[in-house]
Amino acid sequence: MAVYTDVSDEALRAFLSQYDLGAPLSFKGIAEGVENSNFLLRTDTGNYILTLYEKRVNEAELPFFINLMGHLARAGLACPQPVRNRAGTALGRLCGRPAAIVTFLDGVSLSRPNAGHCRALGAALAGLHAAGRDFPMRRDNNLSVGAWRPLFVQAEAQADTVAPGLAERTRADLDVLEASWPVGLPSGVIHADLFTDNVFFIGDTLSGLIDFYFACTDAFAYDLAISLNAWCFDPDGTFHRDKAGAMIAGYDAVRRLEPAEVAALPILARGAAMRFMLTRLVDWLNVPAGALVQPKNPLEYDRRLAFHRAAKDARDYGWVG
Amino acid sequence: MAVYTDVSDEALRAFLSQYDLGAPLSFKGIAEGVENSNFLLRTDTGNYILTLYEKRVNEAELPFFINLMGHLARAGLACPQPVRNRAGTALGRLCGRPAAIVTFLDGVSLSRPNAGHCRALGAALAGLHAAGRDFPMRRDNNLSVGAWRPLFVQAEAQADTVAPGLAERTRADLDVLEASWPVGLPSGVIHADLFTDNVFFIGDTLSGLIDFYFACTDAFAYDLAISLNAWCFDPDGTFHRDKAGAMIAGYDAVRRLEPAEVAALPILARGAAMRFMLTRLVDWLNVPAGALVQPKNPLEYDRRLAFHRAAKDARDYGWVG
Known part of the structure; x- marks a missing residue:
C-alpha cells in the first residue's frame, strides 16, 4: 500500500510520448498493490493504471503476467488490458524500472461479501x-x-x-x-x-x-x-x-x-x-x-x-x- | 503520502447516501497529502476527492478551510469545490473522522517549472x-x-x-x-x-x-x-x-x-x-x-x-x- 517511486511530469511525458494515449490530464499515485508503485493516469483518451515494477518483482516473469492479462482480456474476461506502445510492446521502462500501462476498471471492492x-x-x-x-x-x-x-x-x-x-x-x-x-x-x-x-x-x-x-x-x-x-x-x-x-x-x-x-x-x-x-x-x-x-x-x-x-x-x- | 484509514464499501455507501452524487463506480486511496487520508471517488456524476481528516488536524479549524474553498471556487478560482450533502453541509463524519467531498481537478504537478x-x-x-x-x-x-x-x-x-x-x-x-x-x-x-x-x-x-x-x-x-x-x-x-x-x-x-x-x-x-x-x-x-x-x-x-x-x-x- 504505497508508492515507492516518484515519477516526474517530465519522465511521464517522455514515457507517454511512446504511446497513442494523448496528453496527461491527471496523474496520481494510488495506494494499491504491496509490491509495486501504481498511478492512476487520465489522458484525453481515458483512464489507465501505470505500474512501475519494484525490486521484489522478478523482471523475467513480467512477460508472463502482461501477456496473460492481454490474453484473458481478449478472451472476454473483465480484467485490466495492457496497452501497447507504438513499437508494439506493452512492457517499457520508466525511472529505471520496468513499467506498463493497463486499462482502468471501474468497481469497488467489498469488505463483507454475501x-x-x-x-x-x-x-x-x-x-x-x-x-x-x-x-x-x-x-x-x-x-x-x-x-x-x-x-x-x-x-x-x-x-x-x-x-x-x-x-x-x-x-x-x-x-x-x-x-x-x-x-x-x-x-x-x-x-x-x-x-x-x-x-x-x-x-x-x-x-x-x-x-x-x-x-x-x-x-x-x-x-x-x-x-x-x-x-x-x-x-x-x-x-x-x-x-x-x-x-x-x-x-x-x-x-x-x-x-x-x-x-x-x-x-x-x-x-x-x-x-x-x-x-x-x-x-x-x-x-x-x-x-x-x-x-x-x-x-x-x-x-x-x-x-x-x-x-x-x-x-x-x-x-x- | 499515505492512506491512514481504511474505508469499507459499506461505510462509503452509507456516507454517500447523504449526498446526491449517485452510486460509487470506483474508490481508490491516493498518495496525496501528508496529514490526511485522501481517496479518489468516481460516481455516476463525476470525479471527486474524499478526504478524511486525521488526528493532527484541528477539527475546529476545518470550517475555515472548507468555507474558504467554497468561497474561492464561487469567486471563479480553479480550486476544489466542497460538495454539500442534502442537509446543506459540506463537512460530515466517516469512520469516526471529519470528512468532506470536493470536486476533482484535472492537471499534473510540475517538477521543474520554467x-x-x-x-x-x-x-x-x-x-x-x-x-x-x-x-x-x-x-x-x-x-x-x-x-x-x-x-x-x-x-x-x-x-x-x-x-x-x-x-x-x-x-x-x-x-x-x-x-x-x-x-x-x-x-x-x-x-x-x-x-x-x-x-x-x-x-x-x-x-x-x-x-x-x-x-x-x-x-x-x-x-x-x-x-x-x-x-x-x-x-x-x-x-x-x-x-x-x-x-x-x-x-x-x-x-x-x-x-x-x-x-x-x-x-x-x-x-x-x-x-x-x-x-x-x-x-x-x-x-x-x-x-x-x-x-x-x-x-x-x-x-x-x-x-x-x-x-x-x-x-x-x-x-x-
Whole structure:
C-alpha cells in the first residue's frame, strides 16, 4: 500500500510520448498493490493504471503476467488490458524500472461479501480458468506445497511467540499436506490471490478482476480453495457454509468440477490456508521496528486451518452436487 | 503520502447516501497529502476527492478551510469545490473522522517549472488573494515569526549535527527577523503552502490550486515570498532570477504590489525560508527509526537563507517595476 517511486511530469511525458494515449490530464499515485508503485493516469483518451515494477518483482516473469492479462482480456474476461506502445510492446521502462500501462476498471471492492457475491466470484473464477485454457506460457507456482516447509523453517523458532502450540500443529499439518497433496488434477492458469480486494463490483454485479502478479500454472480447484479461504470466513475463524456453497455452485455452473476435484477440496483448502498462514507468519516476524505498514495477522489463517483439519469432505464446504 | 484509514464499501455507501452524487463506480486511496487520508471517488456524476481528516488536524479549524474553498471556487478560482450533502453541509463524519467531498481537478504537478510557469503561478496567486478579499472568516498564521523561536528551541541542541554552524546562524537570523519583521502590509487570505505539488498544469496552462490546509490570514506578499522560495531555487540553492522576476511580474500584473510590499520582499523571503527550514529541521530530528517516509531536507532551506541574507532589495529577486 504505497508508492515507492516518484515519477516526474517530465519522465511521464517522455514515457507517454511512446504511446497513442494523448496528453496527461491527471496523474496520481494510488495506494494499491504491496509490491509495486501504481498511478492512476487520465489522458484525453481515458483512464489507465501505470505500474512501475519494484525490486521484489522478478523482471523475467513480467512477460508472463502482461501477456496473460492481454490474453484473458481478449478472451472476454473483465480484467485490466495492457496497452501497447507504438513499437508494439506493452512492457517499457520508466525511472529505471520496468513499467506498463493497463486499462482502468471501474468497481469497488467489498469488505463483507454475501453469498450472492460469492456465487458471482465462483462463476468469474471458472470463467478465468476457461479463458486461460489456451494461454501458451507457463509459470510454476513457487508458493505451492514444496515451498511451505522452507518458509516454516524461517519462522519455526519464533512461531510459539505468536500463538502457543503454533509450531507443533504447523509441523503436523505440513506432514499431512506433504504426504497427501493431490496430483494430476485439471490444471492451467490460476489467479492464486483472488481475495476480495482484487475483485470489483458495481452494485451487486461483479465488474472485474485485478492484480495477476501471483498468477501461475496449477490445479484449478486450488484457486477455488484459495478464494473459499479468503471469502467465506470471518477474521475470527467463523465459517459461512452458505457463502462457500454458493461459490462452489457458481464455479460448477460455468466449469463442471470433476469428482477428483470435489474429493480434493478439503486438502486443497487446508493447503491454501497453510500457504497464507506461512507467508503472513514470516512477514509478521520480520516487520521492521517503526514500520508504517502493519502486516496481516497469520492467526486468521491458523484459525481457518482448525476448520479444515476437521472437515471430512466437500459437503462440509457446502457442496451439494 | 499515505492512506491512514481504511474505508469499507459499506461505510462509503452509507456516507454517500447523504449526498446526491449517485452510486460509487470506483474508490481508490491516493498518495496525496501528508496529514490526511485522501481517496479518489468516481460516481455516476463525476470525479471527486474524499478526504478524511486525521488526528493532527484541528477539527475546529476545518470550517475555515472548507468555507474558504467554497468561497474561492464561487469567486471563479480553479480550486476544489466542497460538495454539500442534502442537509446543506459540506463537512460530515466517516469512520469516526471529519470528512468532506470536493470536486476533482484535472492537471499534473510540475517538477521543474520554467519562467512561464512561474509567471502563471504569480498571476494565479494574485487571483487567489483577490478572490479571498471578501471572505469573512479569519485564521491567524500559527507558523509566522512568533512561532519560529519556539520551533528552533526544540531543535537547537541537535542542529549542528545536521550542518556545522546551523544553530549559530539560525539564532542570528531569528534575531534579525524578529527585530525587523514588517507589519501593516496589505493582508487577507493567503495559501501559505503553494509549492509545485499543490499547483496543477495541463500542458503549460495552469489548471488549478489545491491543498488549502495551511491557508490563513497574513500579508499577501508573504505568500508570494513562500512561492519564490518554493519555485525559484534548485535543491542545491541555485537561484533562478528569471523565474522569480516572472513570478513577481505575473503577480503584479493582476494585483499591483504596493511600494511597502516591494521593499519588504527580501525580509519576507528570508522569513519564509526560515519557516520551512525550521519545520523541516524539527521533523528531520524526530523521524522515527525505520519510518518509510523520508522527511524533507532542512538544508535546502538553509542554502536559500544564505541567498536571502545577502539580498539587498527586490531587484535581487528580479523585480523591475
